């Protein structure tokens with residue numbers, strides 16, 4: 040059934056006719072219940088967003104007009120069938136909504152929480168064209184996925200009979216997980232290799248508990264285990280095992296989802312002082328190693344005056360973590376203005392409520408330390424906005440001679456990541472772009488080595504969970520096709 | 534999970550562990566290290582692969598008790614499992630026949646030097662190993678080093694064993710005695726700094742294996758960063774060995790001290806918990 044046919048189904052028509060469009064658009068957008076800002080700025084492990092109640096979700100779903108031309112879907116990188124799942128929620132068919140989501144997204148509970156909806160699906164919602172707030176698609180997506188998980192009735196996907204063909208996945212982030220899930224459904228024998236001791240990639244070591252609880256990621260991982268996906272942690276492809284070893288072990292296809300794990304620094308004076316670290320180090324200590332807990336052996340600085348450099352999600356996660364670990368002043372230092380910040384709107388809002396200070400149009404130029412080499416101060420260059428740059432954002436330019444000195448005892452550098460070079464370096468002949476990402480055919484995610492496919496941040500540089508997930512699914516579909524064609528060719532030639 | 538096949542004490546504080554790790558045994562080279570984590574809430578710490586047996590599928594670690602994590606590892610017994618282990622990591626040592634090589638090790642550094650000395654010897658070098666420590670009890674691995682060196686010189690600060698003096702006195706004696714083509718040094722950062730200053734004076738190429746603080750060991754965090762030749766490098770992926778004359782040892786020393794207070798606290802806590810006097 041195509042979208043128009045589905046929309047013409049009786050239940051959808053009836054539902055649409057129950058209310059006038061004007062009535063629907065007049066309903067105010069639902070407010071996500073949240074933990075109190077003062078309380079939550081001291082609790083590291085409790086999620087800030089508490090989730091919608093069924094009543095709230097059904098009310099919010101009423102706002103959706105079930106458009107004939109659902110522009111929201113164009114805003115979703117994987118084209119989730121948004122009106123269908125929203126209308127299912129409106130009728131109270133939450134399980135059905137979850138099923139609809141899973142037709143396109145492997146990780147709806149995750150994406151409902153972390154997608155930058157205001158730039159994606161919600162930005163294209165018809166409501167915004169009428170100067171109204173968009174339907175809360177992300178909140179509804181999270182609701183349906185959580186409802187299904189909490190009900191315990193998780194729909195098990197249909198699995199094709201095993202074809203015995205071994206497929207390897209490098210990296211267990213969203214790209215690798217979604218690829219693995221689809222390949223298992225097609226009947227392949229899938230093994231995921233992960234360098235770290237935990238499965239989940241950035242979802243585990245990067246994004247904090249207060250935004251994405253590990254338990255939610257674990258449910259997805261266990262679902263994959265249940266359909267036969269094998270996970271091998273502490274195994275670095277390119278070091279512990281080479282791609283050739285994998286071939287010799289009989290793996291016939293390899294998907295690389297190794298992410299953009301390398302932190303960038305700014306190379307300014309004093310950046311190696313004690314107390315200055317990358318957001319990767321900081322978040323890894325706190326999230327992966329649980330360093331802030333009493334019983335963890337891994338130490339972490341708990342600064343009182345913490346500056347985080349950057350304006351993305353990683354910066355927000357770091358600064359809000361610092362606040363939760365007891366920072367009296369937790370500050371964002373960003374060289375552009377708030378408008379240009381790449382972080383999700385909700386994170387910026389939450390950060391402000393939690394007392395995070397925003398020092399925008401400031402760029403660090405130098406750090407100063409004490410005799411022990413610990414950072415004590417930073418010099419900030421004051422900036423102003425100039426002409427738009429290649430990214431379309433107004434570029435920051437220095438205000439000549441204008442600097443400020445800021446007292447700090449911890450600095451977290453969060454100015455971006457680079458692609459993980461391990462696989463590109465260790466596979467001879469693999470085509471790599473000048474940015475160090477793996478080059479692929481955009482339609483198939485296949486690299487110039489036919490048996491190797493790639494997706495997620497290792498192909499895009501730092502991107503988003505939903506894009507990584509979409510790449511994984513696309514790669515699975517095309518690897519499946521490639522293997523079928525190949526086997527067909529062999530059969531034809533026999 | 535990796536099983537400990539055998540355990541042997543080299544001294545009260547130094548333990549040799551043979552650990553099941555078939556894939557690492559197969560792919561490792563001299564100079565490589567592993568990251569090891571003991572317990573669910575354990576810390577990831579780097580340890581050099583001292584030896585490997587491909588047939589048995591085992592690697593050997595030589596561990597010195599320093600703080601909480603190394604002590605937890607040393608307290609494991611034959612048959613126990615190491616919770617997590619990953620490797621081989623880092624760049625392998627560049628091994629060729631250089632001629633005469635002085636391997637200068639101090640304290641913890643003797644363990645990671647062992648496979649390097651062995652590989653250098655095997656490549657045809659004349660290997661002169663200098664083991665230095667504060668006092669006799671802290672000299673470790675002397676026997677093992679003798680098997681892989683042409684000569685072993687022992688230096689103690691207090692003269693309780695071998696020659697009295699610092700590692701640098703030992704090196705200088707050798708330099709004055711014969712032509713030295715390469716010096717390899719592993720030990721406390723302060724020691725490597727002075728070794729580097731000495732060999733620079735004599736224009737002897739020197740490699741230092743840096744033991745910075747690490748978290749992941751795979752290039753992901755930057756905790757291990759050092760300045761080499763004016764550029765920031767990550768010890769876990771760009772090293773651990775570097776041209777010692779280019780390394781900013783003062784910065785490294787400063788960074789190593791970064792978690793001292795927290796570490797001391799943790800160690801006290803552990804000792805109290807285990808009933809020992811703090």
Ligand SMILES: Cc1cc2nc3c(=O)[nH]c(=O)nc-3n(C[C@H](O)[C@H](O)[C@H](O)COP(=O)(O)OP(=O)(O)OC[C@H]3O[C@@H](n4cnc5c(N)ncnc54)[C@H](O)[C@@H]3O)c2cc1C
Nearest residue numbers: 210212213214234240241245276297298495496502503504
């Ligand atoms: C702190 C933080 C917050 C973020 N917040 C958001 C957000 O709110 N919304 C959003 O959409 N996106 C967010 N992102 C971005 C998003 O997380 C990434 O785009 C996404 O995780 C990329 O997925 P991936 O599968 O490509 O790689 P990753 O999630 O990076 O996973 C790659 C995995 O591969 C492993 N690996 C690497 N090399 C090897 C090897 N050789 N062998 C075996 N394993 C290997 C790594 O250890 C890692 O586990 C955030 C990122 C960070 C760091």
Ligand SMILES: Cc1cc2nc3c(=O)[nH]c(=O)nc-3n(C[C@H](O)[C@H](O)[C@H](O)COP(=O)(O)OP(=O)(O)OC[C@H]3O[C@@H](n4cnc5c(N)ncnc54)[C@H](O)[C@@H]3O)c2cc1C
Nearest residue numbers: 578579580581595596597599600601602603644744745796
């Ligand atoms: C590449 C590499 C290879 C190594 N190989 C070995 C090995 O084969 N055998 C071995 O016994 N050790 C080795 N080390 C050192 C080992 O990793 C540390 O001793 C260990 O991390 C200390 O952890 P801890 O929790 O027990 O002590 P901590 O509580 O972390 O430290 C206790 C004390 O030791 C100091 N210290 C911390 N880290 C180091 C370090 N890396 N080097 C020197 N002093 C340190 C601290 O300043 C502190 O005073 C290696 C280190 C690196 C980087």
Ligand code: SF4
Nearest residue numbers: 115119150154159160
């Ligand atoms: S996956 Fe993300 S972009 Fe797509 S509909 Fe869901 S929240 Fe919106």
Ligand code: SF4
Nearest residue numbers: 103104106111164165
């Ligand atoms: S554009 Fe908005 S109102 Fe229209 S179908 Fe999508 S979510 Fe519903």
Ligand code: FES
Nearest residue numbers: 750752754755769
């Ligand atoms: S230990 Fe994390 S980058 Fe080297």
